[in-house]
Amino acid sequence: MVATARLAADSVTLGYDEQTIVSDVSLAIPDGKITTIIGPNGCGKSTLLRSLVRLKAPDSGTVILDGQAIQHFPTKEVAKRLGLLAQQATAPGGVTVEDLVMRGRFPHQSFLQPPNQQDRDAVDRALDLTNMTGLRTRPVDQLSGGQRQRAWIAMVLAQETPILLLDEPTTYLDIAHQLQIVELVRHLNETDGRTIVLVLHDINEAIRISHNIVAMKDGQILAQGSPASIITSELIGEIYGAECDVLLAPGQDKPFCIPRGRHAASPESREAAAAVFEVDGLRTSYGKINVLHGLTCDMPAGAITGIVGPNACGKSTLLRSCGRLLRPTEGQVRLAGRDVNRGKHKELSRNLSLMAQSPTMPSGFQVEDLVSLGRAPHQGFFRQWREEDEEAVETALNHCNLCELRRRSIETLSGGQRQRAWFGMTLAQDTPVLLLDEPTTFLDLAAQIEMLDLVREMNQAQQRSVVMVLHDLNLAARYCDYLIVMKDGQIVTSGTPRAVVTEEMLADVFGIEATVMPDPANGMPLVIPHQAIEEMHASAHDSNNG
Amino acid sequence: MSSQPSPIKLTSQKPGHIVFRRRYVAWRINFRVLLFAILGATVLVLLALWAMLLGTANISVVEAVRASFGKGDPDTIFVMQQLRVPRVLCAILVGGCLAMSGAVFQGLVRNPLVSPDIIGIDAGATAAAVFWILGGQSFISLPVAAFLGAMATAVAIYFLSWKGGISPDRLILVGIGVAAALAAVTTFLLIRTPPREARPAQVWTIGSIYGSNWGDIQWLAPVFFMGLLGSVILMWPLRLLQLGDDLTRGLGVPLERTRLLLIVVGCLLAATAVAVAGPIGFVALMTPHIVKMLAGPLSGSVMVLIAVAGGIFLLGADMIAQHALPVSLPVGLLTAAVGGPYFLFLLYRTNDRS
Numbered sequence: 001m002v003a004t005a006r007l008a009a010d011s012v013t014l015g016y017d018e019q020t021i022v023s024d025v026s027l028a029i030p031d032g033k034i035t036t037i038i039g040p041n042g043c044g045k046s047t048l049l050r051s052l053v054r055l056k057a058p059d060s061g062t063v064i065l066d067g068q069a070i071q072h073f074p075t076k077e078v079a080k081r082l083g084l085l086a087q088q089a090t091a092p093g094g095v096t097v098e099d100l101v102m103r104g105r106f107p108h109q110s111f112l113q114p115p116n117q118q119d120r121d122a123v124d125r126a127l128d129l130t131n132m133t134g135l136r137t138r139p140v141d142q143l144s145g146g147q148r149q150r151a152w153i154a155m156v157l158a159q160e161t162p163i164l165l166l167d168e169p170t171t172y173l174d175i176a177h178q179l180q181i182v183e184l185v186r187h188l189n190e191t192d193g194r195t196i197v198l199v200l201h202d203i204n205e206a207i208r209i210s211h212n213i214v215a216m217k218d219g220q221i222l223a224q225g226s227p228a229s230i231i232t233s234e235l236i237g238e239i240y241g242a243e244c245d246v247l248l249a250p251g252q253d254k255p256f257c258i259p260r261g262r263h264a265a266s267p268e269s270r271e272a273a274a275a276v277f278e279v280d281g282l283r284t285s286y287g288k289i290n291v292l293h294g295l296t297c298d299m300p301a302g303a304i305t306g307i308v309g310p311n312a313c314g315k316s317t318l319l320r321s322c323g324r325l326l327r328p329t330e331g332q333v334r335l336a337g338r339d340v341n342r343g344k345h346k347e348l349s350r351n352l353s354l355m356a357q358s359p360t361m362p363s364g365f366q367v368e369d370l371v372s373l374g375r376a377p378h379q380g381f382f383r384q385w386r387e388e389d390e391e392a393v394e395t396a397l398n399h400c401n402l403c404e405l406r407r408r409s410i411e412t413l414s415g416g417q418r419q420r421a422w423f424g425m426t427l428a429q430d431t432p433v434l435l436l437d438e439p440t441t442f443l444d445l446a447a448q449i450e451m452l453d454l455v456r457e458m459n460q461a462q463q464r465s466v467v468m469v470l471h472d473l474n475l476a477a478r479y480c481d482y483l484i485v486m487k488d489g490q491i492v493t494s495g496t497p498r499a500v501v502t503e504e505m506l507a508d509v510f511g512i513e514a515t516v517m518p519d520p521a522n523g524m525p526l527v528i529p530h531q532a533i534e535e536m537h538a539s540a541h542d543s544n545n546g
Numbered sequence: 547m548s549s550q551p552s553p554i555k556l557t558s559q560k561p562g563h564i565v566f567r568r569r570y571v572a573w574r575i576n577f578r579v580l581l582f583a584i585l586g587a588t589v590l591v592l593l594a595l596w597a598m599l600l601g602t603a604n605i606s607v608v609e610a611v612r613a614s615f616g617k618g619d620p621d622t623i624f625v626m627q628q629l630r631v632p633r634v635l636c637a638i639l640v641g642g643c644l645a646m647s648g649a650v651f652q653g654l655v656r657n658p659l660v661s662p663d664i665i666g667i668d669a670g671a672t673a674a675a676v677f678w679i680l681g682g683q684s685f686i687s688l689p690v691a692a693f694l695g696a697m698a699t700a701v702a703i704y705f706l707s708w709k710g711g712i713s714p715d716r717l718i719l720v721g722i723g724v725a726a727a728l729a730a731v732t733t734f735l736l737i738r739t740p741p742r743e744a745r746p747a748q749v750w751t752i753g754s755i756y757g758s759n760w761g762d763i764q765w766l767a768p769v770f771f772m773g774l775l776g777s778v779i780l781m782w783p784l785r786l787l788q789l790g791d792d793l794t795r796g797l798g799v800p801l802e803r804t805r806l807l808l809i810v811v812g813c814l815l816a817a818t819a820v821a822v823a824g825p826i827g828f829v830a831l832m833t834p835h836i837v838k839m840l841a842g843p844l845s846g847s848v849m850v851l852i853a854v855a856g857g858i859f860l861l862g863a864d865m866i867a868q869h870a871l872p873v874s875l876p877v878g879l880l881t882a883a884v885g886g887p888y889f890l891f892l893l894y895r896t897n898d899r900s
Binding site for chain 2: 320323325345346347349350359362363379381383384429
C-alpha cells in the first residue's frame with residue numbers, strides 16, 4: 001500500500017454511550033493524496049473523521065500522527081498539523097471574512113503576540129487561493145452559500161497545515177459551486193502537495209476528485225483503493241443497499257454511478273390536459289429584497305413537476321408561494337383555477353399538502369402520531385378520529401413502509417426513515433396536490449432513490465399532482481415529467497426533461513461544463529459534470545439573499 | 547420495500563386508546579391518561595380531606611365534612627367554612643390555573659423552559675400590587691390591581707414581540723426583558739418605602755394563599771373551568787404548532803389567530819392565579835413536565851391531567867409550608883425552594899440531549 005502515512009488510525013473503536021459507531025477500524029491516510037470516505041447515512045464516516053483530528057477520543061485503539069499517539073501532542077501542535085472544516089459550521093454574526101480567516105491563525109499565535117506579518121501573509125494567501133480577496137471586508141452572514149463555504153475553507157487554509165480534513169464541504173451548494181470547491185481541493189493537492197481527507201455523500205463527486213476511496217458501512221471499512229479499481233455496482237449495492245449501474249462516460253477515464261430505483265424511467269411525456277397551478281405574473285419579496293420577478297408558468301396536473309436552478313434562484317420561494325406560505329406582492333397563483341391566497345386555510349389544506357425542508361421535530365412523538373397529524377385538515381374538535389382518518393393513516397403507513405416502525409419514537413429513526421415518516425404525514429393529508437421542498441436533502445443515495453420512488457408511485461397510482469424542488473439534476477431529470485428551470489428569480493425555460501436538460505442550458509443556467517448523454521437504460525438525459533465555467537470570481541453582485 | 551401496498555387492515559388499534567364513535571362525535575381517547583386523571587382526581591380529593599383535618603383545632607373527618615356543609619358545632623362550622631375549605635379550594639384552583647398556563651406557554655413557544663413567571667406575567671402583577679399596597683389602597687381591590695398589571699404586561703409583551711407575526715424566540719426574549727425591567731420597578735418601589743410600611747408588600751411578592759376567602763374562589767373557579775375548557779380545545783391545534791410554522795400553516799391552521807388565542811388563555815389563567823395568590827413560582831414550569839413524563843405528549847386529556855396535577859402540587863406544598871415545618875411559611879417560598887433545583891435539573895437534561 002502506501003509507504004508513508006503521517007496520519008493513521010490503528011484499530012480504532014468509537015461510540016456514543018452504549019452504541020458503537022465505528023468498530024475496530026485501521027486506516028492509513030496516504031501522504032500527498034486525496035482520500036475520500038464514503039458510505040450511507042450513519043455509517044460512522046464523520047465520527048471517524050472527528051477522531052482523526054482528536055475531537056473524539058477512541059474507546060479503544062489509537063490515532064497516530066507522525067508516528068506518535070495523537071493524544072500525546074499538545075492541542076496547538078495538533079492544530080498546526082491538522083486542519084478541520086467541520087460540517088455546517090455556524091458563523092457568529094457580524095464577523096468579516098478577514099476576521100474569520102484570521103481565526104485560523106490561532107495555533108500559530110500566542111496570547112500576548114499580536115498578528116504579525118507572517119499571519120497576515122497566511123491570511124492573504126488563503127483569501128487568494130479561495131478567491132475571496134474581493135470580499136475580505138464583508139460580514140460572513142451576508143454571503144451566499146457558496147461564498148460562505150469558501151470563507152470557511154479559507155479559514156482552514158490559513159491554519160497552514162500539511163493535512164486538511166473536510167467534512168461534507170459541498171453540501172448545500174449548487175452544482176457550479178460544488179465543482180469550484182472540487183477544483184480548489186484538487187489545486188491544493190496538486191500545487192501545494194497537501195494531504196486531503198474528505199467525507200462526501202455524493203459518490204460521483206468522490207470518484208471525480210479522489211486518488212483513494214474508503215468505503216464504509218456499519219462502522220467498518222468494506223473496501224479501499226483508487227476509484228477505478230474499487231467502484232463496481234456490486235460494491236455500491238453492498239454499501240448503500242441500492243442497485244446501481246456503473247458506466248464509463250465517453251471520453252472519461254472515471255466511472256460514473258447511476259442508482260436505479262424501482263421505476264426505470266418516467267413514462268413518455270403525457271400531454272398535460274390541464275394545469276394544476278397557474279402562476280401569473282408572480283412577484284414575491286422578503287422585506288425589501290425582491291426574490292421573484294414576475295413569473296408566469298403552468299404546472300401540469302397529474303404529473304410530477306420539478307423546479308430546479310442554482311442556489312438562491314428563488315425555487316423554494318416559488319414553491320412556498322404555491323403553498324400560501326408567502327404572500328405575493330403582485331400577481332397570483334391559482335390552484336385549479338382559484339387563487340390560493342383566498343379562502344380558508346383549512347379548505348386549502350384539504351387540497352394541498354406540503355412537506356417542508358427541515359421541519360421541527362416534536363419531542364415524544366411516535367411515527368404513528370406524526371402521520372396522524374396529517375389528518376388535521378379533515379378533523380374537528382368533535383370529529384377527531386373517524387373511520388376515514390384511521391383508514392388514511394393506515395394507507396399512508398402502508399405506502400411508506402412504516403408499519404414496523406409505527407410505534408418507534410421519531411427521535412430514534414435514521415434520516416431516511418424520518419423523511420419517510422414526514423412523507424407519510426403528507427400522504428395522510430390525502431390531498432390531490434403535493435408540494436415537496438427538497439425531499440432528498442440529508443439522504444444517502446439509497447434513501448434518495450427510495451423516497452423518489454415513493455413519490456413516483458403516489459403519482460402514478462393515484463394521479464396526484466406533485467410539485468417538488470430538487471437540487472440534484474440527474475434525479476430531477478429521471479423522476480420529473482416536467483421541469484421548470486429558474487435563475488435569478490426568473491424562469492429560464494420549462495418543458496420535459498429531454499427538451500430542457502441540454503449542455504447549453506447547463507452552461508447558461510448553472511454555469512457548468514458538462515456532458516449530457518442519454519441514459520443507456522432508459523434514454524433520459526444524464527448529466528456528467530466536468531467543471532465550473534467561470535473561475536471563482538468574487539464579484540459583489542453574486543451575493544444573495546437566501 | 548414492497549412495491550405492492552398490502553390490503554389495509556383496520557385492526558391495528560393504538561394500544562392504550564379507546565375509540566368512541568357516535569353520530570356527531572368521533573374521538574380517540576388515551577385510556578392511560580384518562581386512568582391517570584381519575585387516579586389524580588382521587589388523590590386530590592383525599593389530599594383535600596386530609597388538609598381540612600390539619601390545624602390547631604382538632605376535628606374528626608365526619609365533623610369536618612358535616613361542618614363544611616353547615617351542620618354541627620358553630621365554632622367548627624366557622625373554622626371549616628371560613629378558613630380551611632376556602633384555603634384548600636384556593637390552593638387547588640390556583641395550582642391548576644398555573645399549571646395549565648405553563649403548559650399552554652410551553653407548547654406555544656416550543657420551549658420547555660418557559661412559563662408565565664419567566665416571561666414577565668408575574669412580574670407585571672407584582673409591580674402593580676406593590677404599587678397598590680404602598681399607595682395605601684385597600685386590600686380588597688388588590689387582586690383587581692394585580693390582575694390588571696398582569697394583563698397590561700401581557701399586552702405589552704405581545705405588541706413588543708410583534709413583527710409581522712409572533713416569533714416564539716422573540717416572545718421569550720422580550721418577556722425576559724420586560725420581567726427584568728418590572729422587577730427593577732418593584733425593587734425601586736420597595737426600597738423607597740420605610741421597611742415597616744414595605745413589609746406587607748414584600749410578603750405579597752413571595753406568594754401565598756393564607757388569606758384566601760370565598761370572594762377569591764368566586765372569581766377563580768369560573769376562570770379555572772373556562773380556562774380548562776379553552777385549553778383542552780386549543781390543544782387540538784397546539785399539537786400541530788409543534789411541527790414548526792410552515793407545516794402548521796400547511797395543515798390548515800390559521801397560525802397567528804391560534805397563537806393569539808393561546809396567549810389570551812394562558813395569560814388569563816396566569817393573571818387570575820397571580821392576582822389571588824401572588825407570584826407563586828415554578829408550579830407553572832414544573833407540573834407540565836412531570837405530567838408529560840408520565841403521560842406522553844400534549845393532548846386534551848393530558849391537559850386535564852396537568853390541571854389536576856397542578857392542584858395536587860400546590861395543595862401539597864401549602865400543607866407542607868403550613869404544617870410540616872417548624873414555622874409556617876408562605877407557599878411561594880417552598881415552591882421556589884423546590885423549583886429552583888428542578889429548573890437546573892431540567893436545563894441539564896435539555897443540554898444533555900442536544
